[in-house]
Amino acid sequence: MSKDNATLLALLLPPVAYATQQPLIEAELSAEGNAFDAVNLLSESIVKAVTPIYAANLLSDWERVLGIGSNADMTYQQRLEKVLLKIAETGGLSIPYFKKLASRLGYSIEIVEPTAFHVGINRCGDRLMIEGTMWTWGVVISGLKVKPYYFRTGSSAVGEHLSVFADAVIESVFNDLKPAHTFCYFVYQDS
Known part of the structure; x- marks a missing residue:
């Protein structure tokens, strides 16, 4: 009292x-x-909670206002990092923008884009280009230890992949910021 x-x-x-x-x-x-x-x-x-750093249990309101989907698998620190990143983002669609964004998150990445058949570069028998390939791009993440999840009878569900290697933070940030008409895939490499 x-x-x-x-x-x-x-x-x-x-x-x-x-x-x-x-x-x-x-x-x-x-x-x-x-x-x-x-x-x-x-x-x-x-x-x-005026600042997300001290928001505690009101962090979900920040996620809602910023349009960030909350993921039940993410820790509080990952959620906070995602909110702070969303606030700090300036926007952009270029490869240097996404590389800088990844470096701010602590990732070392390269972005690859599939190329079409070019006379003088490619050879006979090489694939010309599959329709829609020009709208795909890959993020090669190196030096990151990602915990693999393997399909296990009794603890996995029907329709799940046999193995999954993913980092929820970078994948969700990139999928939120990428152009809507593109497909972004992720490749994890040991350094």
Whole structure:
């Protein structure tokens, strides 16, 4: 119980009409003081949530406002990093922009784009180009230890891949920022 809030409420009562030491009035003032204490605590957490660094349980509101889908598999630190990255992003569609973005996240990447058949470069028998290939690009991530997930009977579901190698942070950030008409695939290499 906060003596300050209960005392302030007692001072608001007319001094002659109410005796604040009576048990019923004292209990009412104590309950109302506790309610104001709860409001004070909640308001402090809301004030701290002005910046996502101190948002704590209000981080989901930042994700909602920024249009970031929250992933249940991501840790709080990963979610916070994703929010901070979204706030800091300046936008761009170039390869240097995505490479700089990855380096800010702590990744070492190269971006590869499939090329069409070129006379003088390619040879007879090489594939010309599959339709839609010009809208794909790959992100080669090197030096990252990614935990592999293998299909296991009893703990995996029908239709899942036999093995999955993925890093949720970089893949979700790149898939959120890539042009909508493109397909981005990820390749993980040991350095």
